[in-house]
Amino acid sequence: MDEKVILKELADAVIACDPPRAKAAAETALKEGMDPVTAINEGLVVGMGVIGDNYAERKMYLPQVLVAAHSMYEGLDVLIPAIPKDESLTSKSAVTAVVQGDVHDIGKNIVKTMLTASGFIVCDAGKDVPGAEVVKDMLDNKAEVVCLSTLMTPTMESMQEAVKMIKESGYRDKVIITIGGPPTTQAFAEEIGADHRDENAQQCVKYVNSRL
Amino acid sequence: MKQEDLDRPPVAVFTTCDTIDMMEACGAKWPEAHSDPQKMATLGCAQADYFGLESVRAGFCLTEEAEALGCPINMGTQRSSPMLKGHPFTYNPMKKIYDEPDNLPDIDEFLNTGRVKTAIDAMAIMHKTHGEDYVVIGGNTGPFTLTGHLLNTENLVYSVWTEPERAQKWVGAIAPYCKAFGQAMLDNGADVVQMSEPSASTDILAPTDFPVQSGQFVKDCLGGLKGMSILHICGDSAPIIPYMLDTNANGISVEEKVPSEKAVEIANHRGCLVGNVGCAFPLFKGTPEDVAAAARRSRDAGFNIISAGCGVPIGTPADNIRALVKAIKG
Numbered sequence: 001m002d003e004k005v006i007l008k009e010l011a012d013a014v015i016a017c018d019p020p021r022a023k024a025a026a027e028t029a030l031k032e033g034m035d036p037v038t039a040i041n042e043g044l045v046v047g048m049g050v051i052g053d054n055y056a057e058r059k060m061y062l063p064q065v066l067v068a069a070h071s072m073y074e075g076l077d078v079l080i081p082a083i084p085k086d087e088s089l090t091s092k093s094a095v096t097a098v099v100q101g102d103v104h105d106i107g108k109n110i111v112k113t114m115l116t117a118s119g120f121i122v123c124d125a126g127k128d129v130p131g132a133e134v135v136k137d138m139l140d141n142k143a144e145v146v147c148l149s150t151l152m153t154p155t156m157e158s159m160q161e162a163v164k165m166i167k168e169s170g171y172r173d174k175v176i177i178t179i180g181g182p183p184t185t186q187a188f189a190e191e192i193g194a195d196h197r198d199e200n201a202q203q204c205v206k207y208v209n210s211r212l
Numbered sequence: 213m214k215q216e217d218l219d220r221p222p223v224a225v226f227t228t229c230d231t232i233d234m235m236e237a238c239g240a241k242w243p244e245a246h247s248d249p250q251k252m253a254t255l256g257c258a259q260a261d262y263f264g265l266e267s268v269r270a271g272f273c274l275t276e277e278a279e280a281l282g283c284p285i286n287m288g289t290q291r292s293s294p295m296l297k298g299h300p301f302t303y304n305p306m307k308k309i310y311d312e313p314d315n316l317p318d319i320d321e322f323l324n325t326g327r328v329k330t331a332i333d334a335m336a337i338m339h340k341t342h343g344e345d346y347v348v349i350g351g352n353t354g355p356f357t358l359t360g361h362l363l364n365t366e367n368l369v370y371s372v373w374t375e376p377e378r379a380q381k382w383v384g385a386i387a388p389y390c391k392a393f394g395q396a397m398l399d400n401g402a403d404v405v406q407m408s409e410p411s412a413s414t415d416i417l418a419p420t421d422f423p424v425q426s427g428q429f430v431k432d433c434l435g436g437l438k439g440m441s442i443l444h445i446c447g448d449s450a451p452i453i454p455y456m457l458d459t460n461a462n463g464i465s466v467e468e469k470v471p472s473e474k475a476v477e478i479a480n481h482r483g484c485l486v487g488n489v490g491c492a493f494p495l496f497k498g499t500p501e502d503v504a505a506a507a508r509r510s511r512d513a514g515f516n517i518i519s520a521g522c523g524v525p526i527g528t529p530a531d532n533i534r535a536l537v538k539a540i541k542g
Contacts, residue, residue: 017373019306061418063373066366070306101292106366106416128295153491153525154293182415182447183492183525191497 001032010043010075015050017067019074026078036079041119044075048117055110056202062106069113076116092212094145095137097125099158104151107181107201111147114201118209120145131162135169145176145208148194153183160192167193176211178204213347213404213440213462213484215516222517223507223540224267225259226349226406226442226465226486229524231533234258235290243287246272246294249330253337260346263530264537268342269349271331274408277353277393278361280325281317281386291526296361303363303382305371310378313385319392332396339401347404350397354409354443355387355433356417356426362386365411372417372425379425387429391436398439405441406465407434412445419451427455435460442486446522453478467491467521468506472513485514488521489536496525500535507539 006029013022022044029039051068054060096112098105105127112122123141125133138146146166148159159179166172177194180201189197195211198204235241238261240254256270275294279285282300301311322328331350338348353361359382360368371379394405411417412426434441443456444465453475456464463484466475472488479485488510489495494502510518518540524533 058414061414061421062416063369063371063418063421066370067373070370101288101295103295103297104365106369109366152293153496153523154291154527156492156496156525157291157527183496183522185493185497188492188497 001028003032003034006032006034007039007043007046010039011047011050013075014044014047014068014071017064017071019067019071022071023074023078026075030078030082036082039079040076044072044079045117045119048072048113052114052117052202052205056200062110065110069110072113072117092120092145093123093141093143094120094147094208095123095125095134095141095143096147096149097129097134097137097162098127098149099155099162100128100130101158102150102152102155103127105149107151108147108149110201111149111180111198111204114205115145115147115208118205131158131165134162135165135171138166138175139169139171143175144212145178147198147204148177148179150181150183156183156188159184163192163194176208178207180204213516215481215484220540220542221511221515222266222347223537224265224347224349224517224519225269225524226267226404226517226519227408227444227521227523228272228351229259229265229269229520229533230255230272231524231526231528231530232291233530234262237262242272242290242292243294246276246287247327247330249333249337252330252334253341256334256338257342260342263533264541265533267347267349268338269351269406270334270338271327271351274353274357274410275361276327276331277322277358277389280322280328281358281362281389283361299362299364301363303367303371305367305374305378313382316385316389319388322389323392323396328393332393332400335397335401343401343403348402349404349406350394350402351406351408352390352393352397354407354412354426355383355390355429357409357411358390359383359386360411369411369416372421376425383425383429387432391433394433394437394441395439398437403440404462405434405437405439406444407441407461408444410446413447414449414451415447419455422452423455423458427459430461431459442484444486444522450474450478454482457482463516465519465521469521472510472515476514484516486517486519487515489518491520491522491524491528495520495532495536496528498532500531503532503535504539507536511540
């Protein structure tokens with residue numbers, strides 16, 4: 001089968017929000033001898049990029065994004081184990097976390113998905129994460145990017161605390177810190193010493209890629 | 213609330229407003245004030261007693277109903293809200309494993325459980341001490357949001373795309389609890405029920421999905437209440453303001469993400485408009501002058517009640533809340 005056809009099918013399966021179709025397309029890619037890294041980067045990731053752009057422009061909404069992300073992960077689950085051990089998918093590393101006191105993690109999960117789609121290996125620290133755990137995950141993974149999220153206004157202080165602890169770790173100069181969530185603003189990012197406030201996941205990916 | 217002509221609009225926070233300064237001033241603090249009716253009432257009244265706001269309001273979070281329906285909760289600290297620690301029902305649209313909404317508690321039992329009962333009891337205390345001079349507001353959670361708490365919001369939202377009827381079946385089964393809680397607060401002394409439905413915001417649901425997945429059930433909850441109600445939805449609610457008003461709530465509460473003038477134009481006097489002074493900025497991070505300017509903008513645009521646009525951050529400076537009041541009351 002033509003490689004272009006398979007790549008288009010991988011992308012289209014994600015855009016169509018069809019997890020079984022994405023999984024089948026990934027299996028076809030391997031069966032046809034396609035390089036799994038190419039299948040990821042030029043197939044699944046292209047599809048997720050279209051979804052991300054549409055979400056940022058409010059042409060698509062969260063239900064579709066979640067199902068599209070599931071579709072991408074179904075494909076990744078087939079393709080990633082097939083990558084030869086000496087071939088690295090990426091060298092970029094990021095940590096994502098919802099700060100301590102907040103358990104609303106949908107936005108963070110979308111950021112994680114879009115970073116993955118952009119070639120990052122993402123260490124997802126989860127939700128209600130103390131600053132010390134963010135720092136540990138950042139150091140353990142030699143992260144180049146830390147993305148912090150909060151949905152609620154009371155936990156903006158936890159975000160400030162996490163950034164403070166990153167500064168105190170001595171690693172601040174080596175990492176890009178972005179923040180997101182409805183109550184945050186660029187002015188707040190600057191005030192607490194983060195690099196950027198992201199309006200959405202797509203903007204986050206564009207920003208960090210512009211800095212790396 | 214009745215959109216009558218007044219010399220000035222009231223200044224009253226319909227969303228949560230329980231700052232550290234208020235807790236220190238009145239002596240009723242989180243987390244105890246979430247579970248003790250007297251402390252809840254004392255803290256709920258502090259916004260009038262210490263800041264001159266023209267409202268008193270309780271409770272202070274959106275986890276009361278979820279806990280009463282089985283969610284495990286971490287009650288938080290003085291500086292952090294109660295948090296859900298899990299979900300009592302299985303609802304996994306990716307693996308297609310679902311519980312059905314068949315074995316939910318009896319509604320009377322729900323109303324007598326935990327912090328739902330605390331809030332209902334607090335309404336009677338607040339009505340007795342402040343009801344003559346202030347509007348008593350009882351806060352509750354919208355049906356789509358509460359259903360997400362019980363099932364896992366991400367999974368519920370996922371199923372809006374893959375199995376919308378299943379999502380609606382669950383939200384429809386949960387809505388009677390929201391209505392019963394609201395009515396019980398009204399019956400026990402509240403003047404207004406303020407329902408928050410953040411999970412149905414346009415950051416999550418498409419505007420066209422709102423009436424089907426949330427709005428029709430909010431209408432069941434608020435439209436038939438014997439008493440007044442306000443529906444609050446966070447984010448840029450401009451595209452769904454008409455749908456919010458279709459729920460037959462007496463009014464709606466919107467954030468500063470909808471420009472004040474635009475909100476007034478879209479609402480077109482179909483209901484009372486509450487808001488929309490920004491919480492993160494200017495209330496939390498701005499100066500008193502910034503707050504006053506935002507309050508005057510809401511007033512001049514034609515908002516019926518000047519309020520914070522969403523929940524007031526716990527660390528909001530007292531001077532900023534006083535500036536909100538002074539800008540309107542003079």
